[in-house]
Amino acid sequence: MVSLNSLAKGAGLLYFGTAVDNPSLSNSAYTAIAFNSSEFGQITPANGQKWDSVEPSQNTFNYANGDAITTKAQAAGQILRCHNLVWYNQLPSWVSGGSWTTSTLQSVITTHITNEVTHYKGKCYAWDVVNEALDDSGNYRTDVFYNILGTSYIPFAFNAAAAADPSAKLYYNDYNIEYAGAKLTAAINIVKGIQSAGVKIDGVGLQGHFIVGSTPSKASLISALQSFTALGVEVAYTELDVRQSSVPASASAQQQQATDYVTVVSACLSVKDCVGVTVWDFDDQYSWVPSTFSGSGEADLWSSNLVKKPAYTSIASFLKSAATAPGATATSSLTTAASTITTSVTTAPSITSAPATTAAVGTIGHWNQCGGQGFASAGACASPYTCSTINTYYAQCL
Numbered sequence: 027m028v029s030l031n032s033l034a035k036g037a038g039l040l041y042f043g044t045a046v047d048n049p050s051l052s053n054s055a056y057t058a059i060a061f062n063s064s065e066f067g068q069i070t071p072a073n074g075q076k077w078d079s080v081e082p083s084q085n086t087f088n089y090a091n092g093d094a095i096t097t098k099a100q101a102a103g104q105i106l107r108c109h110n111l112v113w114y115n116q117l118p119s120w121v122s123g124g125s126w127t128t129s130t131l132q133s134v135i136t137t138h139i140t141n142e143v144t145h146y147k148g149k150c151y152a153w154d155v156v157n158e159a160l161d162d163s164g165n166y167r168t169d170v171f172y173n174i175l176g177t178s179y180i181p182f183a184f185n186a187a188a189a190a191d192p193s194a195k196l197y198y199n200d201y202n203i204e205y206a207g208a209k210l211t212a213a214i215n216i217v218k219g220i221q222s223a224g225v226k227i228d229g230v231g232l233q234g235h236f237i238v239g240s241t242p243s244k245a246s247l248i249s250a251l252q253s254f255t256a257l258g259v260e261v262a263y264t265e266l267d268v269r270q271s272s273v274p275a276s277a278s279a280q281q282q283q284a285t286d287y288v289t290v291v292s293a294c295l296s297v298k299d300c301v302g303v304t305v306w307d308f309d310d311q312y313s314w315v316p317s318t319f320s321g322s323g324e325a326d327l328w329s330s331n332l333v334k335k336p337a338y339t340s341i342a343s344f345l346k347s348a349a350t351a352p353g354a355t356a357t358s359s360l361t362t363a364a365s366t367i368t369t370s371v372t373t374a375p376s377i378t379s380a381p382a383t384t385a386a387v388g389t390i391g392h393w394n395q396c397g398g399q400g401f402a403s404a405g406a407c408a409s410p411y412t413c414s415t416i417n418t419y420y421a422q423c424l
């Protein structure tokens with residue numbers, strides 16, 4: 027049975043993942059796909075870890091929605107991307123409308139991040155620490171964080187997250203930074219600013235909310251990815267979907283959608299240190315698109331009655347060919363460990379070399395999962411890589 031995550035790993039990615047939201051947990055046909063680690067090796071809670079869900083009133087923390095998803099993902103042996111800590115949206119009014127000084131708002135941010143990151147400590151492969159700090163023109167959003175703290179809130183938040191879970195990879199996450207423009211330039215400057223503040227940043231999440239027929243070219247996507255990896259951080263497509271401008275989509279529009287999805291996956295495979303692709307999410311029934319873009323929709327890989335679309339088949343075929351082609355693209359391109367910028371104010375993520383699982387045969391390639399709670403061993407790391415424990419749930423050939 028060909029499934030996306032299995033094929034993506036065979037092509038050299040760390041994972042192929044999906045967002046999952048709480049309302050869909052009651053749909054057993056949906057959850058059978060979502061929590062099948064052959065199909066999806068990584069899960070992102072779509073809403074349950076956001077500030078309004080976790081800390082709806084000051085110092086009152088509620089992890090029920092986030093945990094409902096993360097516990098299922100852990101049981102299935104799936105990697106977690108955790109989303110998100112500081113964002114202007116889905117921010118409770120006690121934060122956005124508060125009368126803060128520099129020190130009181132810093133205290134609010136520290137409390138929120140420390141509590142939430144500690145709750146999930148050891149479980150998150152990555153955290154989206156700051157989400158969408160930039161507006162559509164590439165200027166800083168004038169939200170409560172920026173208005174009180176200026177741009178300093180960004181390294182401040184990363185520093186708090188690093189202190190609470192030194193092993194989690196810390197990402198900046200945004201949309202419309204997948205191609206050249208003022209917003210990409212501004213996002214590059216955010217990464218540089220965090221680094222020059224001496225604070226740890228490990229990755230940039232490019233959300234990847236695209237439109238059928240208007241998806242950037244592969245060359246453009248690759249160029250943007252490389253502008254981040256050149257700074258020493260890893261990258262991932264974190265919220266990929268490709269929406270139809272009018273629905274129901276014709277057969278040719280579905281074929282174009284398939285082409286667009288493959289373009290994005292192919293760009294990731296082509297770039298060293300692009301670790302994975304996450305769709306947001308996989309079934310049209312639970313897509314955020316129709317309620318945000320009236321008349322648009324059908325953005326996902328499965329239809330709302332859970333039938334796979336041409337986009338699914340095309341991605342699967344592409345990944346299969348990437349894995350079997352001589353000198354497969356991604357396995358050969360992902361040759362270095364994810365970069366970690368260690369600093370004077372944070373502790374470097376600890377990657378120890380104690381294998382979580384071992385086997386006699388050296389079959390698992392660089393970057394692939396080799397152990398962790400719930401992982402069924404498939405062999406040992408190929409020479410010269412070592413099975414390195416990232417956290418309780420994840421070990422990787424590094």
Ligand code: G3I
Nearest residue numbers: 045047072073109115116157158201233265306313314318
């Ligand atoms: O929780 C309330 C519920 O109490 C109320 O009854 C209901 C009535 O509408 O609304 C519920 O809140 C909704 C929330 O999702 C949780 O389901 C909001 O209305 C709705 O706007 C919100 O939408 C989410 C959106 O972020 C908000 O911006 C989407 O589900 C979620 O998929 C989407 O995800 C974002 C990423 O986090 C960041 N990047 C863009 C992406 C798409 O917008």
